[in-house]
Amino acid sequence: MTTSDNGDLGAIIAAHKDRDGPLLPILQAVQEAFGCVSEAARREIAHALNLSRAEVHGVASFYHDFTAAPRERPVVKICRAEACQARGVEALMPAAERAAEGRAVLEPVYCLGLCGIGPAAMVGTRVHARLDEARLAALIAEA
Amino acid sequence: MPVRISDDASARATGADDVAAAFAAAGADVARVSSWGMQWLEPLVEVDGIGHANVTPADVADILAGSTRLAIGPVAEHPFIARQQRLTFAPSRWPISRPPAAGAASPRRGGSAPGRRSRR
Ligand code: FES
Numbered sequence: 036m037t038t039s040d041n042g043d044l045g046a047i048i049a050a051h052k053d054r055d056g057p058l059l060p061i062l063q064a065v066q067e068a069f070g071c072v073s074e075a076a077r078r079e080i081a082h083a084l085n086l087s088r089a090e091v092h093g094v095a096s097f098y099h100d101f102t103a104a105p106r107e108r109p110v111v112k113i114c115r116a117e118a119c120q121a122r123g124v125e126a127l128m129p130a131a132e133r134a135a136e137g138r139a140v141l142e143p144v145y146c147l148g149l150c151g152i153g154p155a156a157m158v159g160t161r162v163h164a165r166l167d168e169a170r171l172a173a174l175i176a177e178a
Numbered sequence: 179m180p181v182r183i184s185d186d187a188s189a190r191a192t193g194a195d196d197v198a199a200a201f202a203a204a205g206a207d208v209a210r211v212s213s214w215g216m217q218w219l220e221p222l223v224e225v226d227g228i229g230h231a232n233v234t235p236a237d238v239a240d241i242l243a244g245s246t247r248l249a250i251g252p253v254a255e256h257p258f259i260a261r262q263q264r265l266t267f268a269p270s271r272w273p274i275s276r277p278p279a280a281g282a283a284s285p286r287r288g289g290s291a292p293g294r295r296s297r298r
Contacts, residue, residue, distance in 0.1 A: 149191055151217040164191035164217075 118150030
């Protein structure tokens with residue numbers, strides 16, 4: 036994290052510091068602003084909230100959406116849980132992997148709440164259901 | 179009469195935003211509402227209490243012209259809904275998802291339970 040980022044980080048911390056349970060909102064805002072919650076940011080957040088670095092690291096590493104470094108490629112989260120398996124997601128994976136090669140990262144997730152209309156996937160904040168090979172590949176190509 | 183289209187995750191994941199945009203482009207008054215919870219029917223479009231299931235933008239002109247090709251009848255009487263005993267999301271709230279404008283007539287209809295007070 037560069038020094039110029041520190042100003043923004045400080046502003047994010049200041050904006051949430053005094054609310055109940057400030058850690059998660061800060062982590063979310065930092066991830067959103069910087070694309071990651073870097074080691075340096077974790078240190079600064081811990082200091083500002085009077086928490087140990089282990090505590091901040093524990094929370095940040097528990098949630099997969101907080102990353103230590105910015106992601107280089109777009110992420111497509113594909114539900115691999117039971118209902119989506121029953122609705123055939125595994126059969127779509129070879130085509131999905133071909134579509135993702137060199138351009139996107141496929142991440143398994145376990146239930147997007149769309150069990151009745153799977154296979155389901157999520158790109159950014161958007162969810163997509165009733166996926167077949169072609170639609171999933173198109174999603175990955177546009178991610 | 180507004181065209182009611184859910185904006186919950188299952189509706190949006192199956193293309194409800196495009197359907198809503200198509201209705202709006204056709205001049206319809208679109209209200210984005212909460213879902214009835216029938217994921218398999220989404221995008222579920224409700225016109226005058228009548229549901230139209232799995233609607234795509236290509237169906238919009240037909241529905242506005244009165245087509246019943248995708249119609250499933252009154253949504254509140256769908257067996258999945260009619261057989262439920264709703265305790266928290268009580269029938270008196272169907273299918274209200276936001277408070278009516280001040281002074282507006284109560285939009286209560288469908289399976290409202292007699293004698294139940296609507297709380298608002
Ligand atoms: S199992 Fe895939 S959405 Fe629930």
